Amino acid sequence: MAQPTPRANTLFTPFNVVTGIILLIGGIVTILRFTKGLGAVTNLDDNNPWGIWIGFDLLCGVALAAGGYVTCAACYIFGLKKFRVAVRPAILTALLGYALVVLALHYDVGRPWRLPFPIFFSQGTSSLLFEVALCVFLYLSVLFLEFTPAAFEWLHWKRARYIIGKISLVLVIFGIILSTLHQSSLGALFLIVPSKLHPLWHSGYLAVYFFISSIFAGMAMVIFEHAIVDRFLHDEIDEEHDIESNNVALGFAKAASFLMMGYLMIQVIGIAIDNDWHHLGTRWGLWYLVEMVGFVGLPAVVYAIGVREQNIKLLQWTSGWVVLGIILNRLNVSLVAFNWQLPLDQRYFPNFPEIMTTVFIVTIGVVLFKWIATRMPVLHVHPDYPDDH
Amino acid sequence: MGITRRQFFGWMSAAIGSQVAFRPNANAAPGKQFTGYDGSMGVLHDIYRCIGCRKCEAACNQVNDLPRPDRPFDDLAVLKENRRPHADTYTIVNKFDIPGRQLPVYVKKQCNHCMEPACVSACFVKALKKTPTGAVEYDASLCVGCRYCMIACPFNIPAYEYDNPLTPEITKCTLCQPRIEKGQLPGCVEICPKEALTFGTREELIEIARQRIRNFPDRYIDHIYGEHEMGGTSWLYISPAPFAGLDMREDLGTTPAPALTSGALAAVPVVVSLWIVFITGVYAISKRKEQMAETDKQAAVDDVRKTEQDKLNQTVITLREKAKTDQEAAIKREVKKALEEAAKQAAQTDTDDSSSAQQSSDSTHPGKQEKE
Numbered sequence: 085m086a087q088p089t090p091r092a093n094t095l096f097t098p099f100n101v102v103t104g105i106i107l108l109i110g111g112i113v114t115i116l117r118f119t120k121g122l123g124a125v126t127n128l129d130d131n132n133p134w135g136i137w138i139g140f141d142l143l144c145g146v147a148l149a150a151g152g153y154v155t156c157a158a159c160y161i162f163g164l165k166k167f168r169v170a171v172r173p174a175i176l177t178a179l180l181g182y183a184l185v186v187l188a189l190h191y192d193v194g195r196p197w198r199l200p201f202p203i204f205f206s207q208g209t210s211s212l213l214f215e216v217a218l219c220v221f222l223y224l225s226v227l228f229l230e231f232t233p234a235a236f237e238w239l240h241w242k243r244a245r246y247i248i249g250k251i252s253l254v255l256v257i258f259g260i261i262l263s264t265l266h267q268s269s270l271g272a273l274f275l276i277v278p279s280k281l282h283p284l285w286h287s288g289y290l291a292v293y294f295f296i297s298s299i300f301a302g303m304a305m306v307i308f309e310h311a312i313v314d315r316f317l318h319d320e321i322d323e324e325h326d327i328e329s330n331n332v333a334l335g336f337a338k339a340a341s342f343l344m345m346g347y348l349m350i351q352v353i354g355i356a357i358d359n360d361w362h363h364l365g366t367r368w369g370l371w372y373l374v375e376m377v378g379f380v381g382l383p384a385v386v387y388a389i390g391v392r393e394q395n396i397k398l399l400q401w402t403s404g405w406v407v408l409g410i411i412l413n414r415l416n417v418s419l420v421a422f423n424w425q426l427p428l429d430q431r432y433f434p435n436f437p438e439i440m441t442t443v444f445i446v447t448i449g450v451v452l453f454k455w456i457a458t459r460m461p462v463l464h465v466h467p468d469y470p471d472d473h
Numbered sequence: 474m475g476i477t478r479r480q481f482f483g484w485m486s487a488a489i490g491s492q493v494a495f496r497p498n499a500n501a502a503p504g505k506q507f508t509g510y511d512g513s514m515g516v517l518h519d520i521y522r523c524i525g526c527r528k529c530e531a532a533c534n535q536v537n538d539l540p541r542p543d544r545p546f547d548d549l550a551v552l553k554e555n556r557r558p559h560a561d562t563y564t565i566v567n568k569f570d571i572p573g574r575q576l577p578v579y580v581k582k583q584c585n586h587c588m589e590p591a592c593v594s595a596c597f598v599k600a601l602k603k604t605p606t607g608a609v610e611y612d613a614s615l616c617v618g619c620r621y622c623m624i625a626c627p628f629n630i631p632a633y634e635y636d637n638p639l640t641p642e643i644t645k646c647t648l649c650q651p652r653i654e655k656g657q658l659p660g661c662v663e664i665c666p667k668e669a670l671t672f673g674t675r676e677e678l679i680e681i682a683r684q685r686i687r688n689f690p691d692r693y694i695d696h697i698y699g700e701h702e703m704g705g706t707s708w709l710y711i712s713p714a715p716f717a718g719l720d721m722r723e724d725l726g727t728t729p730a731p732a733l734t735s736g737a738l739a740a741v742p743v744v745v746s747l748w749i750v751f752i753t754g755v756y757a758i759s760k761r762k763e764q765m766a767e768t769d770k771q772a773a774v775d776d777v778r779k780t781e782q783d784k785l786n787q788t789v790i791t792l793r794e795k796a797k798t799d800q801e802a803a804i805k806r807e808v809k810k811a812l813e814e815a816a817k818q819a820a821q822t823d824t825d826d827s828s829s830a831q832q833s834s835d836s837t838h839p840g841k842q843e844k845e
Contacts, residue, residue, distance in 0.1 A: 117638070118638055118639065119638055120636070120638055121634075121635055121636045121637050121638040121641065122633075122635045122638075122641070123635030123636040124636070126635075128635060129635070130557065130558075130559055130560075130623065130629070130631075130632045130633060131557070131629055133620035133623035133624055133633060134620065134624060157752075160756075161752055161755050161756045161759070162755060162759055163756075163759030163760070163762065163763060192619075193617050193618045193619050193620075194616070194617065194618015194619075194620075194633075194634075194637075194640070194641035194642075195616070195617055195618050195639070195640065195641070198598075198615075198616075198617040198618075199617060201598045201615065201617055202597040202598050202617070205598070205615075206598045206599050206600075206615050207597075207598075207599070208596045208597040208598050208599045208600075209738075210593075210594045210731060210734075210738070211594060211595050211596055211597040211621070211734075212595075212734055212737060212738065213595065213597040213619065213621045214597035215738065215741060217597055253756075257749070257752050257753065257756075260748065260752055261744075261745055261748045261749065261752070264744055264748055265741060265744060265745070268737075268744075269737070269741075272734065272737035273621070273624075275733050275734050275737055276591055276594070276595060276624075276625045276730055276733050276734050277624060277625060277627070278726070278733065279627045279722060279724065279725050279726075280624075280627070288736075291737050291740070
């Protein structure tokens with residue numbers, strides 16, 4: 085306040101300007117959505133009731149937030165204690181990811197204030213969406229509790245920090261179970277539409293596909309995100325994080341490489357069981373092969389090479405590739421291969437406000453991550469709790 | 474850990490128990506099949522009889538108090554477009570030109586009121602219900618507007634009020650449930666001038682349909698659409714042309730929609746139960762490994778310490794012995810030296826005084842010992 089000129093200089097950084105524009109557009113779309121309705125801001129119609137707010141914001145958001153439960157499992161259940169440096173960033177990403185999924189749903193569903201209905205008021209237990217809703221609600225609560233230690237340390241609430249530390253193992257176990265259930269259920273949502281989803285993507289194993297792919301999606305996100313954080317928030321990273329993050333990358337990349345090969349195997353089994361081989365020769369088959377070979381098989385091989393050569397840079401780039409593959413898969417299941425039999429003019433493609441809403445929501449996530457990571461002990465250890473992380 | 478193992482398992486079994494107890498008939502007993510409510514009502518649409526007059530559309534619009542469309546119902550040019558029900562249109566009639574047939578074929582489209590509806594099983598707030606009378610009812614007071622019913626419907630029927638910002642509803646044919654309760658026919662059935670629509674119990678309608686196919690085998694193909702499709706529907710269709718050419722999919726199969734997801738739902742409590750075992754098991758194993766590693770490390774350290782101690786002891790003993798021998802050697806050397814010196818002295822101070830030499834030898838001895 086005392087020195088207005090330098091302050092004004094720091095406020096108009098490229099990051100802030102771009103963010104400001106996105107938030108402004110997002111605000112306008114928000115007003116339109118809640119005054120004119122979904123019809124005014126989306127390309128949705130009666131044949132295509134779900135667009136990118138479900139296909140990207142919900143399905144990709146949840147899959148890419150899987151790093152939270154995967155890292156917790158690696159560190160606290162499988163006993164890879166040195167992976168603890170990755171735990172807090174992963175939990176923060178997961179918490180923000182899920183919170184933004186719920187935010188996106190407020191735009192998408194007709195009456196967002198009724199979102200608690202399935203949990204507290206009228207339980208449609210025969211629906212897989214009920215399963216998803218219940219698990220996401222519970223897991224968001226778990227993630228919130230799992231993140232509180234960082235906030236308590238920041239606030240110097242020693243008593244609260246002590247209490248939450250005592251139940252952390254229960255939270256971890258609960259989180260893994262809930263994640264297993266809703267990650268798989270998001271795939272199982274599409275079990276009910278064998279007539280609408282292309283046979284190459286529809287399978288009785290959809291739930292397993294979604295669960296397994298969420299594991300390596302989470303691992304890839306942890307590696308990829310560290311690369312980003314290392315570049316833009318380097319000052320927040322302490323020495324332990326700096327060193328151990330490379331070991332996390334090597335460990336997760338190795339595990340992901342195996343998982344992706346296993347995932348390819350069960351995809352082949354799915355095709356064999358439904359006898360969908362003849363579809364591979366069609367254009368849809370080509371697209372399916374692009375996804376499976378180009379975005380699962382190849383990155384799995386490159387991961388293996390990267391681990392052998394101990395090439396962290398290569399692993400980070402490959403992780404970006406894997407993340408793109410997961411996005412491709414979720415969009416294929418929910419949008420591209422969904423309604424594949426409809427003529428082209430009845431198919432869905434997102435419009436500008438829809439895309440901007442998604443960009444707006446992702447931007448909120450980035451801003452919040454930056455705000456929290458520059459204040460709370462996420463990328464570094466709090467001096468009062470050197471060993472208790 | 475802050476909680477005991479017993480408490481933890483107590484909570485978890487409570488969680489699983491509630492999962493199992495509150496899940497009514499997720500997958501009914503095998504061998505038992507739901508074939509619809511006894512005496513539930515439906516409509517038979519005889520496509521052969523339909524002339525495409527759109528009177529049913531008008532009646533539907535009227536009895537449901539829907540907004541007037543831009544183009545009037547007597548404008549038959551609309552029939553050329555391939556239409557589907559929308560937010561303010563619960564039913565439509567589409568026209569199809571069939572190769573090899575002179576006259577076009579008209580097909581009415583609306584909610585088929587499935588016996589085991591996909592939309593009902595997909596709704597996560599029970600806003601959709603299959604009533605024993607046959608209608609699939611929608612309760613807007615529960616609906617969140619997630620549109621999963623629209624995704625799930627194999628016939629692409631439910632529509633949504635996309636232009637309603639805050640209170641959008643799902644809309645679809647109600648089978649005129651309110652009219653049925655008053656003892657009236659559904660609006661479309663009542664107005665149809667060609668009796669292309671017949672209202673009755675589903676069993677009766679199937680019987681009528683079979684009879685018509687039997688009596689006029691050249692008029693109809695031998696297929697009652699809706700008798701088995703997706704586990705059966707309350708609306709039934711007989712047609713002079715294959716249904717696939719009438720925008721009615723013949724590849725839907727006979728499995729009712731809920732059966733497609735019951736397996737995944739049934740897996741939920743199993744996953745919960747086994748995951749608890751698996752996760753706590755892995756945790757226990759890694760903890761145990763840690764302990765074992767710690768014990769092994771301790772044992773190794775002890776072992777090393779013992780070996781080193783033994784070695785040290787051995788060295789001390791050797792050193793001590795060496796010191797002892799050195800000492801003895803030194804004494805001997807000194808004694809010898811003293812003797813030699815004494816002998817030399819004796820030789821120097823003449824040989825007559827031998828007793829003085831003896832004396833000097835005695836006095837040097839204790840002195841040397843003290844020094845050492």
